[in-house]
Amino acid sequence: MKITIVIDAPHYIGGIRYIERFIKILSLTDQDIDLNIVYVNCKSPLNISVPKKEFFFKIPSILYRLDRLMARFLGISFFSIFLLKYVKNGNVFFSDIFLPKFLKKHYNIKLVHWFPDFQVYDLEHLFPKNKVISRKLYILLQLRTCDYLLTQSKTDLERMKILYPAFKDKIVKWSFAEPKFDVPEIDTVKIKEFNLPRGGFLMYPHQGWAHKNHLLLINILQSFPSERLVLTGRLSDPRNDKYSKDLQDAISKSKIEIINLGLVDSEELNLLMKNAKAILNFSSYEGWSSCVEEGIMFGTPLILSDLPIHREQFGDASFIDISTEESAKKTFAKALSEVEGFKGYCHGQRVMNSVKDLNDILVTL
Structure with a gap:
């Protein structure tokens, strides 16, 4: 099973740690995984020891941000088209890959997006108005273009299905855990x-x-x-x-x-x-x-x-x-x-x- 993860920079540390845990848990499943990681404007790769192929791209940050913003309104990311050769015939997790249905079908692509939390709803007073609008559009864009949207808890799963009933069959729950590794007790x-x-x-x-x-x-x-x-x-x-x-x-x-x-x-x-x-x-x-x-x-x-x-x-x-x-x-x-x-x-x-x-x-x- 081919799985591609696209990581863009800048990226919050919490999001990177979530992706690292996903890869750790992924390696423990009984699936035969062909893991590909595409880094966009990232200075260094993930520090995780699993078999993987890695690809690095650098594009002007302003163009990448503009493309992501336009995707919220157009429903398609032109940068996603640029990455088609890396994501075709596989499953793409977490990334800002937004493609219309005909391209997904033609290139045999399944998209699994990630919904981290409801901050933009519950802490709306902490965000500028334009950020609130942009983030809510982003959630809707994720739902329209994905095959699945990962939530992290039953609480968020149930809430998402109430907020977006038209997409309830796409919304699933996956809660990460931390696989055991040794860290010494020291004085x-x-x-x-x-x-x-x-x-x-x-x-x-x-x-x-x-x-x-x-x-x-x-x-x-x-x-x-x-x-x-x-x-x-x-x-x-x-x-x-x-x-x-x-x-x-x-x-x-x-x-x-x-x-x-x-x-x-x-x-x-x-x-x-x-x-x-x-x-x-x-x-x-x-x-x-x-x-x-x-x-x-x-x-x-x-x-x-x-x-x-x-x-x-x-x-x-x-x-x-x-x-x-x-x-x-x-x-x-x-x-x-x-x-x-x-x-x-x-x-x-x-x-x-x-x-x-x-x-x-x-x-x-």
């Missing part, structure tokens, strides 16, 4: 100029988007003076300059120790998450959280905001009520006490379920 994580003792820090591996609630976390941690917080990722929200500034101010004024590591590589991130006291996610909105799957696999305690999607993804975590600062403080204290008696999570069945669900989708293509 001290040495990273940059810091020496972090195992179990001696709380881990917050999220970019500084306003809905990730870094400010709420920092504010309530002032009541827990013995804790140390480690942050990774870009701590800025390009949609909200004021929030970005407020976050930097809160970090500089914090009474507890906050270590802002910024961007770290995957090996460093894995060591941090494996050896943390707990992995936190105070987000007010999620799709299907990467850090949750990683925490389960690493066997690190998880403390999550009490969202329906978090409950669906992993009901065995500790949950906090983020509706007010006071409720978050109270429930966080309870969650910390649960960490003390933590005995690990069951991981293997999640991967088996993810493999089975993906295999069931592949056999219908």
Whole structure:
């Protein structure tokens, strides 16, 4: 089975990690996979060890962005036609390949698009009006041109079918899991100029988007003076300059120790998450959280905001009520006490379920 993935740049780190997990799970199915990856304006390939063919293209960014914008209104991407020789006679996952039915049929192409989350609906106030319109048009374009649209949860699956009943037969669910790989338990994580003792820090591996609630976390941690917080990722929200500034101010004024590591590589991130006291996610909105799957696999305690999607993804975590600062403080204290008696999570069945669900989708293509 030929499967092609087209990766364009710039691309959010979360999206790249999702694709990497897809490839890992794909390699565990019982299908004979001929994997092709096409990189558009990407400086480096995916760091994943599976048999694959790789192709690199560089085109003027402005032309590529213009083509994607026009596709929202015309229903066809001219760049997709340029890539026909690489995607024909196969199945294309995740990419911005938009083709009319006659071309798909003529070149024997099946398109499987990915729907990450409902941010543009639920956090509409965070987006400029033109972005809201553009993203909603993009979802409709995906549905019109794809054979399947992948959602990540039952919650999103049911909601998509209600919002777009005309396309309900195209909408399917696939939840990724993190296949097991070894990361050592070490007494001290040495990273940059810091020496972090195992179990001696709380881990917050999220970019500084306003809905990730870094400010709420920092504010309530002032009541827990013995804790140390480690942050990774870009701590800025390009949609909200004021929030970005407020976050930097809160970090500089914090009474507890906050270590802002910024961007770290995957090996460093894995060591941090494996050896943390707990992995936190105070987000007010999620799709299907990467850090949750990683925490389960690493066997690190998880403390999550009490969202329906978090409950669906992993009901065995500790949950906090983020509706007010006071409720978050109270429930966080309870969650910390649960960490003390933590005995690990069951991981293997999640991967088996993810493999089975993906295999069931592949056999219908």
